[in-house]
Amino acid sequence: MAHHPNSAAARDVAYVVHPYTNLRAHESKGPLVITGGERIYVFDDDGNRYVEGLSGLWCAGLGFSEKRLVEAARRQLDTMPYMHTFAHRSTMPVIELAEKLVACAPADIAKVWFVNSGSEAIDSALKLIWYYQNARGRPEKKLVISRRRAYHGITLAGGHLTALPYARSGFDLPMAERFRQVTTPSWYRDGLPGESEEDFSTRLAAELDGLIEAEGADRVAAFFAEPVMGAGGVIPPPAGYFEKVQAVLAEHDVLFVADEVICGFGRTGNMWGSQTYGIRPDLVTCAKQLSSAYAPIAALMIADPVYQTIADRTDELGTFGMGYTYGGHPVAAAVALATLEIYESDGLIEHVRRIAPRFQERLAALGDDGLVGEARGVGLIGALEIVADKTTREPFPADAKMAARITEACLQEGLILRPLPGDVVGICPPLIIREDEIDDLFDRLRRGLARVHAALRTAA
Ligand SMILES: Cc1ncc(COP(=O)(O)O)c(C=O)c1O
Known part of the structure; x- marks a missing residue:
């Protein structure tokens, strides 16, 4: 595609490095420049309107035009634009936000550590877990376990x-x-x-048990899990899974880290995915919908026994030797606080519970499409797993990139979705979505699928 040299697209191609993008392909394809938003819709610089079917990156729960968040940011910028939380400093939004998070936490959470992204929350969790094991005199207990297809961010440690x-x-x-x-x-x-x-859940719990036994329970520190796996293909847990997994972890004194970066704040129909699936975590990471993505902020929430051990150790060592300049940024914290207040005052979780059956019904109906092996989801998150053969579940060859083809076709229909590993199309609209907007989303998705069917027929 040739772009006018002064166009936004040409300037983007000239200067911007894009995450999760084939950088060479980008030089010819160029960007979709988004310039505005209204509720669940966004607009590009040509004036086209799209349903943002993934809430950006699973994060803009309140959609793209929530003025109360703008006001919260403006007020805080006016009052106190920046102060850190190093060395005994604090600010009011940080205090109030921590208080609110502890009050609504999914388990016996006592304290909150603020950072700027989900990846940093995961990275902090890892460092804290190792620090904790050293502090309690278990320096050999350091292995951490996650699941294949897990997504826990991309810092050097989280990338593992x-x-x-x-x-x-x-x-x-x-x-x-x-x-x-x-x-x-x-x-x-x-x-x-x-x-x-x-x-299946029993077998997976036995596998976990076998791994811990083989490594030695005295060497295994923690298990990380998203309540619903998100970026790896939107995979809700099978029946009984977390109950069985937690029994194994408890037996071997292994910490459970619930990565609530996508599930937190209503996505699955409860405040936390942990509540939906009966998870009792020792540590919780959250981000994204914490501020409805209007400001970068994330948190690591810490259960009391872990905190107490860590606090004693900082006393011995003289300090807790980590921190981010912008961790607990007051403007981001003020926006997050306002976000949580809106979730409460607007009854957003009740709204999700009310509206989710319609979303899941329209999603499930796509299960009869010839390309869809499984249509699955919970609350307001869902996915289509694309297969070449519905009976045998045989996938398409990887280079067919069917999920990417479908999302591209949906884009033509004014619907933004995301292809995920395993030939999966992810769907995760803003939590504020109304019934008529759910219908709009799925009507466009149906039309996108029809486009791909038509192209496949033509090619045959
Ligand atoms: C479950 C989960 N954890 C962690 C992350 C990383 O968050 P961030 O992209 O804010 O670093 C993500 C991002 O999608 C995520 O889905």
Whole structure:
């Protein structure tokens, strides 16, 4: 595509390096420049209107025109634009936000550590876990376990937990010896013929138990899991999975880190995915919908026993030797606080519960499409797993890139979705979506699928 030399597209191609993008392909394809938004819709610089079917990156829960968040940011910028939280400093938004998070936390959470992104929250969790094990005199207990297809961010450490080849290739990852992976809890993909969902969960818990036994429980520190796996293909857990997994972890004194970066704040129909699935975590990471993405902020929430051990150790060492300049930025914290207040005052979780059946009904109906092997989801998150053969579940060859083709076709229909590993199309609209907007989203998705069917017929 040739761009006018002064166009936004040409200037983007000239200067911007894009994440998760084939940088050479970008030189000819160019960017989709988004210039505005209204509720669940965004507009490009040509005036086209799209349903943002992934809330940006699973994050803009309140959509793209929430003026109360703008006002919260403006007020804080006016009052006190910046102060850090190092060395006994604090600001009111940070205090109030921490208080609110602890009050609504999914488990016995006592304290909150603020950072700027989900990746930093995961990275902090890892460092804290190792610090904690050293502090309690268990320096050998350092291995951490995640699941294949997990997404836990892309810092050097988090990149070891994110078990997706595309986030490792070319970066010399993995390079550390402290990381292990177990099977993805995808009953559809990894269940054995005739195996019930419950039996699949039992088998996966036994696999985890076997791994911990083989490594030695005295060497295993923590297990990281998203309640619903997001970027790895939107995979809700099979029946009984977390109950069985937690029994194994408890037996071996292994910490549970719930990565609530996508699930947190109503996505699954409860405040936390942990509540939806009966998870009792020792540590919780959250980000994204914490501020509805209007400001970069994330948090690591810490259970009291872990905190107490860490605090004693800082007393011995003289300081807690880590911190980010912008961790607990007062403007981001003020925006997050306002976001949580809106979730409450607007009854957003009740709204999700009310509206989710319509979303899941329209999603499930796509299961009859010839390309869709499984239509799955919970609350306001869902996915279509694309297959070449619905009966055998055989996938298309990887180079067919069917999920990418479908999302491209949906874009032509004014719907933004995201292709995910495993030939999956992810759907995760803003939490504020109304019933008529759900219908608009799925009507466009149907038309996108029809475009791909038509192209396949033409090619045949
Ligand atoms: C479950 C999960 N954890 C961590 C992250 C990393 O968050 P960030 O992109 O803010 O660093 C993501 C991002 O999508 C995520 O989905």
